[in-house]
Amino acid sequence: MTAADGRQDARVDTLVDPSLDAAVTVVENGFETDRLVTLFGRCKVDYDGRASSTLGLGDRHVMCKPDGSILVHTDEGQQPVNWQPPGCTHEASREEDRLRIESERSSPEERLTVEFEQVSQVSTFAVDDATELSLDGTEEDLRNRILEEPDLVEPGFTPLATERDTAAGAIDIFGEDADGRTLAVELKRKRVGPDAVGQLDRYVDALRRDLHDDAEIRGILVSPSVTDRAADLLERNGLEFVSLTPRK
Amino acid sequence: MTAADGRQDARVDTLVDPSLDAAVTVVENGFETDRLVTLFGRCKVDYDGRASSTLGLGDRHVMCKPDGSILVHTDEGQQPVNWQPPGCTHEASREEDRLRIESERSSPEERLTVEFEQVSQVSTFAVDDATELSLDGTEEDLRNRILEEPDLVEPGFTPLATERDTAAGAIDIFGEDADGRTLAVELKRKRVGPDAVGQLDRYVDALRRDLHDDAEIRGILVSPSVTDRAADLLERNGLEFVSLTPRK
DNA sequence: CTATTAATCTCGAGA
DNA sequence: TCTCGAGGTTAATAG
Numbered sequence: 320m321t322a323a324d325g326r327q328d329a330r331v332d333t334l335v336d337p338s339l340d341a342a343v344t345v346v347e348n349g350f351e352t353d354r355l356v357t358l359f360g361r362c363k364v365d366y367d368g369r370a371s372s373t374l375g376l377g378d379r380h381v382m383c384k385p386d387g388s389i390l391v392h393t394d395e396g397q398q399p400v401n402w403q404p405p406g407c408t409h410e411a412s413r414e415e416d417r418l419r420i421e422s423e424r425s426s427p428e429e430r431l432t433v434e435f436e437q438v439s440q441v442s443t444f445a446v447d448d449a450t451e452l453s454l455d456g457t458e459e460d461l462r463n464r465i466l467e468e469p470d471l472v473e474p475g476f477t478p479l480a481t482e483r484d485t486a487a488g489a490i491d492i493f494g495e496d497a498d499g500r501t502l503a504v505e506l507k508r509k510r511v512g513p514d515a516v517g518q519l520d521r522y523v524d525a526l527r528r529d530l531h532d533d534a535e536i537r538g539i540l541v542s543p544s545v546t547d548r549a550a551d552l553l554e555r556n557g558l559e560f561v562s563l564t565p566r567k
Numbered sequence: 568m569t570a571a572d573g574r575q576d577a578r579v580d581t582l583v584d585p586s587l588d589a590a591v592t593v594v595e596n597g598f599e600t601d602r603l604v605t606l607f608g609r610c611k612v613d614y615d616g617r618a619s620s621t622l623g624l625g626d627r628h629v630m631c632k633p634d635g636s637i638l639v640h641t642d643e644g645q646q647p648v649n650w651q652p653p654g655c656t657h658e659a660s661r662e663e664d665r666l667r668i669e670s671e672r673s674s675p676e677e678r679l680t681v682e683f684e685q686v687s688q689v690s691t692f693a694v695d696d697a698t699e700l701s702l703d704g705t706e707e708d709l710r711n712r713i714l715e716e717p718d719l720v721e722p723g724f725t726p727l728a729t730e731r732d733t734a735a736g737a738i739d740i741f742g743e744d745a746d747g748r749t750l751a752v753e754l755k756r757k758r759v760g761p762d763a764v765g766q767l768d769r770y771v772d773a774l775r776r777d778l779h780d781d782a783e784i785r786g787i788l789v790s791p792s793v794t795d796r797a798a799d800l801l802e803r804n805g806l807e808f809v810s811l812t813p814r815k
Numbered sequence: 816c817t818a819t820t821a822a823t824c825t826c827g828a829g830a
Numbered sequence: 831t832c833t834c835g836a837g838g839t840t841a842a843t844a845g
Contacts, residue, residue: 335581355628357628359690369823371702371704372701377695377697377698378578378696380603380692386643388644388645394632394694396840396841397636397652405644444607445626451622452620453622455620456619457836508836508838509837512819514765514766518835547818548736552769652838706822757822760835
């Protein structure tokens with residue numbers, strides 16, 4: 320039931336409690352044929368790159384993807400305990416009585432090494448997935464909601480541009496109020512802290528310098544709500560807030 | 568080789584191309600005995616909660632952890648295409664000719680549903696892992712490096728407190744320079760953008776108001792480097808920068 | 816629970 | 831490549 324048996328075209332190729340040589344063969348074949356490869360067993364993990372870490376012996380689940388990413392999972396946590404991003408090159412090798420998986424990339428230089436003392440299962444999967452995720456409730460939904468009904472920000476608001484560039488970055492919605500004053504609108508899909516206020520403040524500042532006219536420029540933060548500190552900071556910087564969610 | 572065969576104590580329990588009933592049995596038994604459960608096959612995924620999403624038919628790898636988290640992976644990307652955080656309750660059921668995995672939690676109300684049209688493999692694993700990850704190269708390492716050798720910030724720098732509270736949040740290192748002036752140091756383990764400068768600026772502002780004396784207060788950002796926009800913002804706000812990494 | 820910040824954040828867009 | 835900002839960010843920590 321391994322690649323050596325000529326079944327490399329099967330959607331699934333699995334060995335339970337394999338010999339080391341058989342495991343290496345299946346993993347290498349999986350890498351070569353762009354399959355999703357998983358291993359489970361007792362292993363140590365070392366990482367060195369942007370930071371460095373060590374993880375002693377324990378049972379973990381390792382997933383190597385054909386795009387070059389690798390994920391090491393324990394039995395808890397949503398996040399992998401160790402990982403490597405897409406674009407790495409994987410290698411499997413037998414080192415005496417251990418199976419070693421190495422994943423490497425450059426810029427930045429990063430290396431992950433998993434050394435299995437015992438392999439309980441090896442699998443490779445042929446993945447056929449053309450479908451893309453469709454997500455809503457995003458910041459884009461909030462923007463569309465406002466562009467369809469600008470009065471939600473305030474009566475008389477007229478959007479003139481989205482992603483308008485300034486020296487400090489792009490303003491989500493740029494426009495005019497009912498009195499013709501310039502309006503910079505910063506959108507956040509959920510409750511925000513002081514960071515978002517700082518962002519809006521930098522945009523309004525940049526606008527004032529870019530336009531170097533003395534016309535009043537208003538900055539409005541649109542989000543479901545703000546924290547107390549964010550409210551303070553809005554107040555102190557003469558910025559405004561409108562409560563709005565991305566949906567309905 | 569399933570739980571029904573009395574092998575539920577084996578470290579690995581795997582079925583390839585199982586019948587739906589057998590798959591449901593293995594998965595349910597895995598949930599009940601706190602094992603790590605994985606499935607691979609053709610499925611649809613729906614999520615509704617903080618946002619909502621749909622994912623059409625395709626091959627995916629699903630991992631259910633005994634802590635209540637669930638991860639749905641495609642063949643690309645380091646991140647799962649769908650997931651649920653720890654603390655959810657999982658259920659497996661047969662719905663006509665499909666296998667359904669449901670994961671739910673409250674506060675916030677969130678639900679993930681995976682519906683398998685075809686199951687190519689089911690596995691459950693007994694995970695024994697007492698080891699914890701040891702990581703370095705973090706912001707804490709940078710702080711320790713400076714506390715051991717304050718002159719790295721500048722000759723004569725004297726740290727007086729860490730995490731000193733202000734109205735705007737905690738200052739990483741609070742101290743005095745050689746001339747007795749108050750110094751607020753903000754630490755970042757890697758290259759930073761304008762957000763970190765905004766943070767430091769808020770702290771220095773808050774300090775000036777908290778101490779309401781006219782003594783000069785200096786703000787110093789310590790990180791490996793800064794972006795151009797961050798450098799501009801430092802300059803405009805009268806803040807300083809010292810280049811330092813967490814390591815060596 | 817809320818609030819705040821770090822992260823080997825990841826990811827995608829844009830220059 | 832770097833930079834910048836979004837994210838169902840997640841995770842840890844404090845209150």
